[in-house]
Amino acid sequence: MSAQTKSIPTGPGAAAMIAAGIGTLTIGIMTTGAEFSAGLKQALNFYTPSGPLSGKTSVGIIVWLLSWLLLGAIWKNKKYDLRKAFTITLVLVGLGFLLTFPPIFALFAQE
Amino acid sequence: MSLTTRELWAAIHGMILGGGFLIAFSGGLAGLYSLRHSWLSAAGIKERIGRMKWETGLMALVSFLTVFSGTYIVYPWYRAAAPEGADLAQYPRNFLLANPNLAAWHTFGMEWKEHVAWFSPILAVAVAYLVFKYGPTLAENQQLRRMAIVLFILAFAAAGIAGILGAFITKAAPIL
Secondary structure, eight states: OOHHHHTSOSHHHHHHHHHHHHHHHHHHHHHHHHHHOHHHHHHTOSBGGGBHHHHHHHHHHHHHHHHHHHHHHHTTTOOOOHHHHHHHHHHHHHHHHHHTSHHHHGGGOOO | OOOOHHHHHHHIIIIIIIHHHHHHHHHHHHHHHTOOTTTSOHHHHHHHHHHHHHHHHHHHHHHHHHHHHIIIIIHHHHHOOOOTTOOGGGOHHHHHHHSTTTHHIIIIIIHHHHHHTTHHHHHHHHHHHHHHHHTTHHHHOHHHHHHHHHHHHHHHHHHHHHHHHHHHHHHHSOOO
């Protein structure tokens, strides 16, 4: 491995991956949450023609970017175990997928 | 052989932007997979990284354009509520829900597609970032390269689910 490539800290890469996982999980939480809570569903109606989808995804994007900024700042010049970061990312993305899957979030729907 | 404005936007969203992303994936995957210092010369790695930056960057942009055009342009037409006595063919969601044989295209198909699609640009940006940040390191670090590949595949999977469901939903209840 060249000296140049050895010197690039892994923290920023870990931050990018984990933040992506946080963003996707947030979309999942908003999706399931809107089924569970009529109040949340109403609050997520950022743009009426698109309905609550506009809020669910906007919140997800905002949380993604903010968490990336925060983690990126904390781990800017640091080493971070990439395998650990990747595992965390996969768990978060996996949970996000589950919470956006209709048979799952429908379980939380109000009667 | 003309398209309405709505049909045109639906085509732009699904076929040009979404389809473009899916088609570009295979090239990106091949590029990432073969980015190995044992397979490429130093000049080859440099050339490949340059190309991968363009490819992953453009794919992330196209993915965002796809979900934005879907959520804020096409989806409102899909979900618009039909007035009393209206021709439901003009109101896709109402049309699907009114027919027990078609309702699942909305309750499962659209409900899944509209949410999971947004995973694609988020993951695509993460992949692009890894390419831009670590560039040549990806050729030497198999672990990091495999991580980028897995995230890239997940971005494709999310887009693929949305694309397939979108194609079937459009067939069952086109936006006219």
